[in-house]
Amino acid sequence: SQQGEEDPxxxxxxEGENATMNCSYKxxxxxxxxxxxxxxxxxxxxxxxxxxxxxxxSGRLRVTLDTSKKSSSLLITASRAADTASxxxxxxxxxxxxxxxxxxxxxxxxxxx
Amino acid sequence: xxxxxxxxKFQVLKTGQSMTLQCAQDMNHEYMSWYRQxxxxxxxxxxxxxGAGITDQGEVPNGYNVSRSTTEDFPLRLLxxxxxxxxxxxxxxxxxTAKYGYTFGSGTRLTVV
Numbered sequence: 030s031q032q033g034e035e036d037p038x039x040x041x042x043x044e045g046e047n048a049t050m051n052c053s054y055k056x057x058x059x060x061x062x063x064x065x066x067x068x069x070x071x072x073x074x075x076x077x078x079x080x081x082x083x084x085x086x087s088g089r090l091r092v093t094l095d096t097s098k099k100s101s102s103l104l105i106t107a108s109r110a111a112d113t114a115s116x117x118x119x120x121x122x123x124x125x126x127x128x129x130x131x132x133x134x135x136x137x138x139x140x141x142x
Numbered sequence: 143x144x145x146x147x148x149x150x151k152f153q154v155l156k157t158g159q160s161m162t163l164q165c166a167q168d169m170n171h172e173y174m175s176w177y178r179q180x181x182x183x184x185x186x187x188x189x190x191x192x193g194a195g196i197t198d199q200g201e202v203p204n205g206y207n208v209s210r211s212t213t214e215d216f217p218l219r220l221l222x223x224x225x226x227x228x229x230x231x232x233x234x235x236x237x238x239t240a241k242y243g244y245t246f247g248s249g250t251r252l253t254v255v
Contacts (some may be wrong), residue, residue, distance in 0.1 A: 062243055071146075071232055072185075074243035087149035117184065129200070130240040132184035 035118055036135050041139040048105040050136040052118030053098075059121040061094055061101050062130065066115045075103075075116075080123075105138075111141045144168050148233050148247035152186065155165045155223040155254045163218040163250050165233030171245070173236040174216040175200070178229040188235065190215055190237065203246075 036051045052061065060079045064072040076092045078085045078101065085092050091104040105112055115137050119130040149164045167174065175190035187200030191210040205227060207219040216235075220227060230251050234244040 059241060062240075064244075064246075069249075071248045072234075072244075074245065077243050119185075119240075126186035129187060129190065130244065132186075134182060134184045 035116070035136040037136060038134070039137045039139070040142060042108060044108055044110055044140050044142050046108055046135065048108050048112070048138055048140075050103045050116055050138070052101045052103070052133060054101075054120045054131075055099065056119075056120075057123045058096075059123050062119045063090075063091075063092060063101075063120070064117045064119065065102050066117065066135070068114070108138075108140045110140050110142055112138060114138060146233055146235055146245050147248035148231075150250060151248065153182045153250060153252050155220070155252065157161060157223060157225060157254060159223050161220050161223070163220070163231055163233075163252075165247060166214050167216075167233075167235040168214065168221070169237075169245065170213060170233065171235035171237055172213065173239050174210065175236075175244075176206070176216070176218045176235050176252065177232045177234065178202065178227075179232060180229050188218065188231075211250050220252075225254045228254045 030129050062077045063075040066072045076087050078092050078094045089106045094101045117135045119132045129139040154177045172193045176188040177185040179185050186202050187204050189208040191197045196214050197208050206214050230249050232249050233247040236242045236244045
């Protein structure tokens with residue numbers, strides 16, 4: 030069952046612009062994670078934000094979490110061609126004692142040169 | 143440090159054949175899991191393990207078996223391949239469940255004809 034739902038499903042922007050992707054979820058969480066998947070490759074962990082955190086940064090990435098709205102956003106600043114990939118959010122629901130991640134279907138980001 | 147290693151990268155099976163997908167990690171992670179990824183869908187959990195000797199079913203376990211005799215290895219067995227099992231399979235590991243980020247292997251692309 031999908032807990033996280035990314036929005037938009039696809040995003041195409043010019044190189045140098047900022048890209049924003051959103052993730053909504055349904056139940057209370059321990060943490061929310063963002064991953065990147067380049068075409069035909071495995072997923073790469075980008076950022077983990079815990080339920081008591083509101084914002085985290087990693088290089089050109091900024092993640093926010095609003096637990097009252099059950100939503101998160103991933104901002105990529107000054108996009109590059111190498112950022113072309115699919116981006117997935119995954120949530121770790123509190124009610125799952127084993128804390129299994131539940132995945133969204135992803136946002137496909139295309140950076141045009 | 144190799145991370146998570148999956149073999150083979152590609153495989154074609156005939157309906158009814160069996161095979162084992164290999165997964166090994168060298169990070170001393172307790173948690174390991176198998177996912178399948180189908181077009182337009184998020185990752186779906188097949189089986190997971192929270193430590194050597196312990197395995198449990200995920201969302202889509204039918205037709206698959208796992209074992210965890212060592213911390214390092216977590217093979218996935220397809221008992222009698224069916225066309226519905228055509229997918230990309232990913233192995234992932236974590237220090238301890240979804241409280242931490244996952245490290246993914248590069249995937250096995252399986253086609254069942």
